[in-house]
Amino acid sequence: MLEPPVRAATVADQSDPGEAPGTLAAAGSAPADKPERTQRERASRIASLLGMSVGAVLGTVYATGIIGVIVSLFKGSLHGWEIKAVIVAVGLLLGCGLGYLLGPTLSIRPYAWAEEELNNIPLPELIGAVAGILVALMIAALVALISSGVPGHLGWLIAVVVAFVLVPLGVSVGRRRRREISTMGIPLGGASAPLARVVVDTSAIIDGRLLDLARAGFCLYELLVPQFVLAELQSVADSADPIRRARGRRGLAMLEELRSLPTLAVEFTTVDYPSMPEVDDKVLRLAREQRAGILTVDFNLDRVAQIEGLAVLNLNQLATALRPALVPGERLEVDVVKEGREADQGVGYLPDGTMLVVEGGRVHLGHRITTTVRSVIQTASGRMVFVRAPGQEAEIAPDPPAGRPSTSAGGERS
Numbered sequence: 001m002l003e004p005p006v007r008a009a010t011v012a013d014q015s016d017p018g019e020a021p022g023t024l025a026a027a028g029s030a031p032a033d034k035p036e037r038t039q040r041e042r043a044s045r046i047a048s049l050l051g052m053s054v055g056a057v058l059g060t061v062y063a064t065g066i067i068g069v070i071v072s073l074f075k076g077s078l079h080g081w082e083i084k085a086v087i088v089a090v091g092l093l094l095g096c097g098l099g100y101l102l103g104p105t106l107s108i109r110p111y112a113w114a115e116e117e118l119n120n121i122p123l124p125e126l127i128g129a130v131a132g133i134l135v136a137l138m139i140a141a142l143v144a145l146i147s148s149g150v151p152g153h154l155g156w157l158i159a160v161v162v163a164f165v166l167v168p169l170g171v172s173v174g175r176r177r178r179r180e181i182s183t184m185g186i187p188l189g190g191a192s193a194p195l196a197r198v199v200v201d202t203s204a205i206i207d208g209r210l211l212d213l214a215r216a217g218f219c220l221y222e223l224l225v226p227q228f229v230l231a232e233l234q235s236v237a238d239s240a241d242p243i244r245r246a247r248g249r250r251g252l253a254m255l256e257e258l259r260s261l262p263t264l265a266v267e268f269t270t271v272d273y274p275s276m277p278e279v280d281d282k283v284l285r286l287a288r289e290q291r292a293g294i295l296t297v298d299f300n301l302d303r304v305a306q307i308e309g310l311a312v313l314n315l316n317q318l319a320t321a322l323r324p325a326l327v328p329g330e331r332l333e334v335d336v337v338k339e340g341r342e343a344d345q346g347v348g349y350l351p352d353g354t355m356l357v358v359e360g361g362r363v364h365l366g367h368r369i370t371t372t373v374r375s376v377i378q379t380a381s382g383r384m385v386f387v388r389a390p391g392q393e394a395e396i397a398p399d400p401p402a403g404r405p406s407t408s409a410g411g412e413r414s
Contacts, residue, residue, distance in 0.1 A: 040112075044104045051103020052096045059095020063088045119289050125175040132174025136166035197222045198313055199287045201296035202232045202279065205251040209315050210295070214264050221313075222265040223258065224292060227272050228282050284308060323354065326385055330373045334387065336361045346389070360389035 067084050121129070144159030198221045204210055205225075213219050233255075237248030259266050271289075273282050280301050287294050293311035296302060305312045326332075334348035334356050346361025358364070358371060371387035378384075 040108075043108050047103040047107045048100045049103070051099035051101075051106070053099065055095035055097070055099020055102075056092055057095070058099075059091040059093070060088060062095070063091025066091070121175075128174035128176075129171045130174070132170030132172070133167055134170075135174075136170035137163060139166055197224050197290060197292035198295040199224045199226065199283055199290065199292050200229065201283055201294060201298060201301060202229050202236070202251070203298045203301075204295045204315060205229070205233060205254060206236070206247045207297045207315055208250060208254060209319070211254045211257055213315075213318075214258055214261055217263065219264060221293070221295075222267060223295070224286070224290065225255065225266060225268050226282065226286055227268075227270045228279055230268070232279050280304070284310065320383075323383065326373050326376050328373050328375060332356070332371050332373060332387060333368055334358060334361075334371050335368045336364045336366065339365065350385075354383050354385060357384065357386045358389050359386065360391065364389055 067087055118126070140159050140163035143162045144156060147155035147158050149155065150158070200210075200223050210219070233248055233251050235248075236244050237252055239245045239248060255266075258264060269286075271286060273285060276282050276285065280298070283294060283296075283301065284305060286292075287305070287310050288308070293313055294301065294305050295313045295315070296305075297315045299314075299316075302312050302314050332350075336346040336348050336358055338347050339345070339362055340347050340357055344360050344362050346358040346365055348356040348358055348361070350356065356371070358369075359374070361369070361371075369389055371389055374386045374388055376383065376385050
């Protein structure tokens with residue numbers, strides 16, 4: 001069948017004269033992102049200064065030890081305080097330099113990495129990982145107890161090796177087997193709490209129907225709009241393609257109106273994941289961390305989120321659920337907009353985009369007619385409705401019963 005036409009909408013530039021498109025993204029994210037970046041830089045500087053202080057002490061101690069070794073080996077051949085001062089100074093400078101460079105690497109960065117990984121792991125998987133670690137340590141303790149009689153403290157060495165091998169394995173198995181662990185009485189991922197927040201995808205913002213839904217009072221969730229979605233929306237608004245540019249600017253204008261609605265809670269978050277290049281991956285991760293759903297119209301993102309166990313609100317599914325039910329015999333007013341595939345067919349569309357195949361509608365091309373629903377077919381791409389044009393009901397007679405010949409209009413048997 002013929003595909004429905006693409007609706008084109010012309011959207012005016014919502015930016016003020018002399019203002020670059022996408023001001024909402026820059027204004028909503030830059031002020032909030034600056035304090036966080038400032039805090040990270042301050043913590044890194046403090047770690048560098050502490051590392052430099054520790055390095056200075058260790059460098060001085062190491063240089064003093066070198067002087068002592070040289071004196072003991074060469075029996076006092078190191079004369080004069082100048083050479084000793086040079087050795088101490090070199091040790092001090094090397095210790096300060098290495099401490100300044102390695103301070104953030106050994107303190108702030110591992111902590112930030114561990115915090116990010118722990119925030120990314122869902123609570124059921126975290127509990128499963130902890131259970132796996134406990135089981136691995138118990139096995140290592142039993143191995144240490146059994147091998148304690150091995151001479152040369154080899155028993156403890158064997159236990160440490162067993163622990164290093166079993167702990168990562170326990171973490172992996174515990175995260176994968178969290179459902180089996182829950183059958184032992186530990187609730188891991190039971191009944192989930194009611195959904196309260198949803199992460200808004202770029203496709204849902206550009207779609208435009210979210211604003212109508214919120215105005216009608218049916219958007220009962222807190223909308224979470226992340227920084228990377230705003231950045232993608234701004235890039236669409238700055239596109240050289242006029243259609244993409246219009247869609248991006250419409251999305252920015254819709255966000256402005258959503259933020260102004262008094263009954264709707266909209267939060268703009270500066271959370272970002274620079275290690276992830278794809279926006280869809282970032283949306284999935286943020287939804288996991290915030291225990292939120294995903295609001296989208298993207299079919300692929302919908303499927304991936306469902307596979308990962310996340311709640312998804314798809315505006316297309318909502319529109320399909322709200323379509324009025326059509327039954328055979330119901331009358332519909334249809335604008336026949338183009339010809340169909342068959343010789344006498346015309347094509348029209350309902351306001352929700354459902355295609356109507358009008359039998360005998362080619363002669364009514366460009367007119368609004370009252371039709372009768374004949375059948376409704378549900379396909380993978382949507383719903384298709386077959387209707388009859390006026391006069392077709394009389395022309396299309398039902399099939400005669402089996403065994404009885406039909407008669408023509410003149411009374412002759414066929």
